[in-house]
Amino acid sequence: MSKDAQQTASDDWLEQALRADAREHLSVYLPDDGFTARVVSRLPQPALPAWRRPVLALLWVVAGIAIAAALPTWFDEVFGSVAALVLHRFTLSDAAVALTLLFAATSGALVLAARAD
Amino acid sequence: MSSPAISDAQLIARVLVQDDRHAFSELVRRHQSTVRACLRKLTCGNAALADDLAQETFLLAYRNLKSFRQEAKFSTWLYRIAYNAFLADARKTKESALADDVEPESDEHYSEPAPAARAATLKIDLERAMAVLSDDERAAIVQCYHNDLSHEEAARVLGCPVGTVKTHVFRAKQKLKARLGAWAPTES
Numbered sequence A: 001m002s003k004d005a006q007q008t009a010s011d012d013w014l015e016q017a018l019r020a021d022a023r024e025h026l027s028v029y030l031p032d033d034g035f036t037a038r039v040v041s042r043l044p045q046p047a048l049p050a051w052r053r054p055v056l057a058l059l060w061v062v063a064g065i066a067i068a069a070a071l072p073t074w075f076d077e078v079f080g081s082v083a084a085l086v087l088h089r090f091t092l093s094d095a096a097v098a099l100t101l102l103f104a105a106t107s108g109a110l111v112l113a114a115r116a117d
Numbered sequence B: 001m002s003s004p005a006i007s008d009a010q011l012i013a014r015v016l017v018q019d020d021r022h023a024f025s026e027l028v029r030r031h032q033s034t035v036r037a038c039l040r041k042l043t044c045g046n047a048a049l050a051d052d053l054a055q056e057t058f059l060l061a062y063r064n065l066k067s068f069r070q071e072a073k074f075s076t077w078l079y080r081i082a083y084n085a086f087l088a089d090a091r092k093t094k095e096s097a098l099a100d101d102v103e104p105e106s107d108e109h110y111s112e113p114a115p116a117a118r119a120a121t122l123k124i125d126l127e128r129a130m131a132v133l134s135d136d137e138r139a140a141i142v143q144c145y146h147n148d149l150s151h152e153e154a155a156r157v158l159g160c161p162v163g164t165v166k167t168h169v170f171r172a173k174q175k176l177k178a179r180l181g182a183w184a185p186t187e188s
Helices: A003-027 A035-041 A052-070 A072-087 A092-116 B008-018 B021-042 B047-063 B074-093 B095-101 B115-130 B135-146 B151-158 B162-179
Strands: none
Touching: A003 B115, A003 B135, A003 B162, A035 B021, A035 B047, A052 A072, B008 B021, B008 B074, B021 B047, B021 B074, B021 B135, B047 B074, B074 B135, B074 B151, B115 B162, B135 B151, B135 B162, B151 B162
């Protein structure tokens, strides 16, 4: 037998073995056994339809306007109180009261600390 | 097996246009066996890993379905995604070194078994020998033989030139011959 013929014969048995293995591989059907259900359960959630985003935003705006229109006095009170606090002018008596309260709080803390020791 | 009433292309169109999950589940049902079997070959019989990778494959296919062009068969496109998932996992786990632990069988094992037993034994030895191949070589053999793809189709799946596929197949066969030398016909 020539070297080429020997090489071909040598290739043939491997080729046949590979073909046989491939035939068996192609003929085997793997049962689903819940595989498809597992894949489908892991699919990403469906995205919102394109028309829903602007509609949702519009609904929020309408709700905000409705609340603002329904509670005008509440807005007046809140803004009035904030403005009064901001525009309040501190007098000398206010400062004296604040200093007295600060001194009392510090003294009390020192006395408590001394008792703890 | 009878041909399906609705083609893959029609199911794909339904998924793309209506986000029809039922259509996608039908695609999965149709192709799960071949994709899982292909991955089992690539992972040297690791069924659990193959099924995990198959799930990843179908999830990736769902996310990237828009990029599927109908030039190739859907199954070929799935094989490509499956192969990429396998490669990514192999890089992560570095399991390819495991293959070197496989020892060839001794010659006594092959001494004149019955034909059926001989075929079964050859199959087992072939599977073991496949584990010795590099990932690229095994993938080339699986695509060209087990998935019955042409060299051109295999090249598309593996993302390399046709010549490289042929080289991988040639080298793989050389290695298989060396591993399975005892099965070669003896000269008379």
